[in-house]
Amino acid sequence: MTIAASPIRHPDTGSRPLMTRRGWWLVGMNILIPGSAQVLAGDRRLGRFGLGATLALWVLMLAAIITWFAAPTVVYTIASNSIALWIIALGLVFYAVLWLVLTLDTLRLVRLVKAQPSARAPIAALAAVVLVVASGGAAYGAYLATTASGFLSTVFAAGPSEPPVDGRYNILLLGADTGPDREGTRPDSMTVASIDAQTGQAVLIGLPRNLEDVHFPADSPMASAYPSGYGTEQGCLVDVCLLNSIYTEAEVVTPELYPDAASRNSSPGIEAMRDAAEGVTGLTIQYFVVIDMQGFEALIDALGGVEITVEERLPIGGDEYLQNVDGWVEAGTQRMNGYTALWYARSRYSGTDYDRMERQRVLQEAILRQFTPANVLTKFQAVAQAGAETVRTDIPQSMLGYFVDLAGKTRELPVATVELTPDAGVDPAYPDWDLVHALIQDAITTATAEPTPPAPQAG
Numbered sequence: 001m002t003i004a005a006s007p008i009r010h011p012d013t014g015s016r017p018l019m020t021r022r023g024w025w026l027v028g029m030n031i032l033i034p035g036s037a038q039v040l041a042g043d044r045r046l047g048r049f050g051l052g053a054t055l056a057l058w059v060l061m062l063a064a065i066i067t068w069f070a071a072p073t074v075v076y077t078i079a080s081n082s083i084a085l086w087i088i089a090l091g092l093v094f095y096a097v098l099w100l101v102l103t104l105d106t107l108r109l110v111r112l113v114k115a116q117p118s119a120r121a122p123i124a125a126l127a128a129v130v131l132v133v134a135s136g137g138a139a140y141g142a143y144l145a146t147t148a149s150g151f152l153s154t155v156f157a158a159g160p161s162e163p164p165v166d167g168r169y170n171i172l173l174l175g176a177d178t179g180p181d182r183e184g185t186r187p188d189s190m191t192v193a194s195i196d197a198q199t200g201q202a203v204l205i206g207l208p209r210n211l212e213d214v215h216f217p218a219d220s221p222m223a224s225a226y227p228s229g230y231g232t233e234q235g236c237l238v239d240v241c242l243l244n245s246i247y248t249e250a251e252v253v254t255p256e257l258y259p260d261a262a263s264r265n266s267s268p269g270i271e272a273m274r275d276a277a278e279g280v281t282g283l284t285i286q287y288f289v290v291i292d293m294q295g296f297e298a299l300i301d302a303l304g305g306v307e308i309t310v311e312e313r314l315p316i317g318g319d320e321y322l323q324n325v326d327g328w329v330e331a332g333t334q335r336m337n338g339y340t341a342l343w344y345a346r347s348r349y350s351g352t353d354y355d356r357m358e359r360q361r362v363l364q365e366a367i368l369r370q371f372t373p374a375n376v377l378t379k380f381q382a383v384a385q386a387g388a389e390t391v392r393t394d395i396p397q398s399m400l401g402y403f404v405d406l407a408g409k410t411r412e413l414p415v416a417t418v419e420l421t422p423d424a425g426v427d428p429a430y431p432d433w434d435l436v437h438a439l440i441q442d443a444i445t446t447a448t449a450e451p452t453p454p455a456p457q458a459g
Contacts (some may be wrong), residue, residue, distance in 0.1 A: 006041045013114050023110040030106040033108030034099060037106045039411065050102050057095065072408070076373070077401025082149040089145035096138035101198050103131045117129070126456050144380055151384035155398045157265040158286070162286040164197035168444070170393075171195070171405075172277045172288040174247075174270070175345075175360070177220065187244050187273060188293065188362050192281050194444055199448050200409025203416040204359045204364060205281055205440055210428045211245040211420070220275035221257035222246070265394045279421070282437040287395045296340030302382035303345045303375060306341055306366050309333045316343045354421040365415050372411070373404060416447040
């Protein structure tokens with residue numbers, strides 16, 4: 001009994017049409033199921049290894065897709081863990097090398113010289129495209145994974161996670177004003193973001209930099225130095241005794257008050273500001289985020305800009321008499337680059353400091369809504385380069401997945417704001433702290449009780 005020879009494994013090499021069809025089939029199978037070409041026409045051991053690796057990859061991808069929809073926090077946690085990213089990078093390098101070997105071996109099995117001359121270049125070109133896309137893509141993915149690992153290790157702490165307090169996470173956001181026209185570093189923008197640990201409902205509390213008589217928690221080192229309030233009795237150790245002066249005093253004059261700050265990925269100035277924010281708001285501040293305002297420009301550019309509706313025309317640069325103005329932030333809805341967004345947030349030449357606080361809150365909300373995980377991932381290399389030079393925080397890597405997922409929930413809900421300004425009844429020179437705490441608690445209670453979807457956006 002005679003069994004017909006397989007035209008794939010044992011072709012008639014004298015038939016150019018047959019060898020041409022065989023070439024297309026082998027290249028196509030290498031694209032669809034890497035390893036199958038070797039099982040049918042070449043080294044079966046290599047083919048079975050390739051098929052096993054392909055099946056394993058399909059299973060991992062299917063598991064990732066199911067997990068993405070069922071428990072996205074797990075995916076975010078894996079993607080924000082340095083060790084996991086290195087494992088992913090090594091896996092991608094393995095597949096890049098495997099696909100390179102399988103594609104080159106497939107070209108050897110095709111025997112291009114036996115195919116019709118007109119088909120040789122297209123078959124080879126298709127195999128080359130597959131090689132570049134598959135192996136090159138995997139290699140680039142490995143590069144991004146290692147870049148992400150380095151970025152996370154540089155920016156985020158490795159310490160333990162903190163539990164929510166009264167069901168909320170409270171994060172101090174500081175904008176460090178370190179422009180070339182400034183001497184030293186001081187926080188120019190101060191906000192506490194209070195976020196419901198389950199729903200993601202957020203309340204942004206704006207802290208005016210000119211608040212006086214700031215009180216500190218009883219266990220704060222600053223409370224020992226200023227038991228009746230910052231600068232209330234005998235002044236302070238810097239030129240003015242305002243809220244944002246606390247950073248300078250602790251950082252420059254009395255850093256010994258916070259000897260453990262460096263080990264917490266923080267600094268004496270930041271820790272003093274955390275204590276001050278707790279005294280002002282009556283909330284426990286679990287984490288801080290400091291953003292350098294000049295580096296903030298590069299970060300927004302890396303993410304493709306931010307869309308803002310500007311209420312009134314604002315000058316860029318210039319003095320109090322609007323001389324030597326470099327340009328204008330025009331009124332209306334526009335997509336701002338980093339430079340324009342920075343001046344929108346910090347321009348002091350139209351209105352008061354409280355108007356500037358309101359613009360900063362508008363910018364913060366716009367960033368929260370527009371900078372999604374997908375947006376960050378598509379521009380990750382530029383974001384990582386800008387962010388490593390811009391952001392400092394004590395949020396641990398172990399909490400990143402949770403907070404990314406929570407931010408997704410926050411984007412789906414309206415963000416409440418509390419501005420501690422004279423319009424709200426708060427006198428910055430003689431603040432009524434009971435009133436301040438009541439305003440904040442009322443906003444949190446209202447936001448928690450009535451989380452409603454945001455109004456539809458026009459267009």
